[in-house]
Amino acid sequence: xxxxxxxxxxxxxxxxxxxxxxxxxxxxxxxxxxxxxxxxxxxxxxxxxxxxxxxxxxxxxxxxxxxxxxxxxxxxxxxxxxxxxxxxxxxxxxxxxxxxxxxxxxxxxxxxxx
Amino acid sequence: xxxxxxxxxxxxxxxxxxxxxxxxxxxxxxxxxxxxxxxxxxxxxxxxxxxxxxxxxxxxxxxxxxxxxxxxxxxxxxxxxxxxxxxxxxxxxxxxxxxxxxxxxxxxxxxxxxxx
Numbered sequence: 001x002x003x004x005x006x007x008x009x010x011x012x013x014x015x016x017x018x019x020x021x022x023x024x025x026x027x028x029x030x031x032x033x034x035x036x037x038x039x040x041x042x043x044x045x046x047x048x049x050x051x052x053x054x055x056x057x058x059x060x061x062x063x064x065x066x067x068x069x070x071x072x073x074x075x076x077x078x079x080x081x082x083x084x085x086x087x088x089x090x091x092x093x094x095x096x097x098x099x100x101x102x103x104x105x106x107x108x109x110x111x112x113x114x
Numbered sequence: 115x116x117x118x119x120x121x122x123x124x125x126x127x128x129x130x131x132x133x134x135x136x137x138x139x140x141x142x143x144x145x146x147x148x149x150x151x152x153x154x155x156x157x158x159x160x161x162x163x164x165x166x167x168x169x170x171x172x173x174x175x176x177x178x179x180x181x182x183x184x185x186x187x188x189x190x191x192x193x194x195x196x197x198x199x200x201x202x203x204x205x206x207x208x209x210x211x212x213x214x215x216x217x218x219x220x221x222x223x224x225x226x227x228x229x230x
Binding site for chain 1: 118123145146147149151156157158159160161164166205207209211216217218220221222223
């Protein structure tokens with residue numbers, strides 16, 4: 001079945017540590033996205049990529065970095081510069097340029113500080 | 115800039131009754147799309163329904179329908195014949211269809227609880 005796989009489901013970070021969240025899709029979508037969700041809040045866009053080897057900052061990119069070396073993969077690194085990383089992180093993908101096509105989401109990664 | 119407002123933090127509905135979840139939006143984009151997603155307690159986001167700004171008809175998808183009032187900038191979700199499995203968080207989102215990117219702007223969500 002086609003879909004988006006995020007791993008790990010739960011992740012713990014120590015102070016000063018960088019951690020990387022994995023996102024893989026087999027939907028053949030060009031565009032991929034990372035969102036952050038805080039308790040009781042909507043989703044906020046961290047980074048997005050419309051094509052391999054290209055990505056843009058979203059609304060809350062500070063303290064995060066991404067890469068897009070393969071169409072299927074869009075890993076997110078939460079750096080030590082992100083002072084409040086505890087949140088639920090969702091990865092999504094979509095057909096590029098099709099405004100009426102929905103974004104498809106993975107099951108998310110819950111990140112906590114030790 | 116785009117903004118989505120969901121003013122109902124929580125809603126209760128009796129099983130088998132209909133419920134309306136409110137969504138208003140603001141955008142300067144002449145062409146845009148509106149989406150509703152369901153988020154169960156497990157966390158995944160499930161796409162429910164889409165409405166384009168130039169669509170003549172209100173969107174329907176099974177028990178879901180969208181009451182789109184363009185002049186009022188509202189896109190309310192109507193769930194008919196509520197089921198216990200409908201208990202979840204519901205998010206309204208929009209995407210501008212001109213300019214670059216397929217970015218979605220989300221509202222803060224409405225927590226729906228379906229009761230027996």
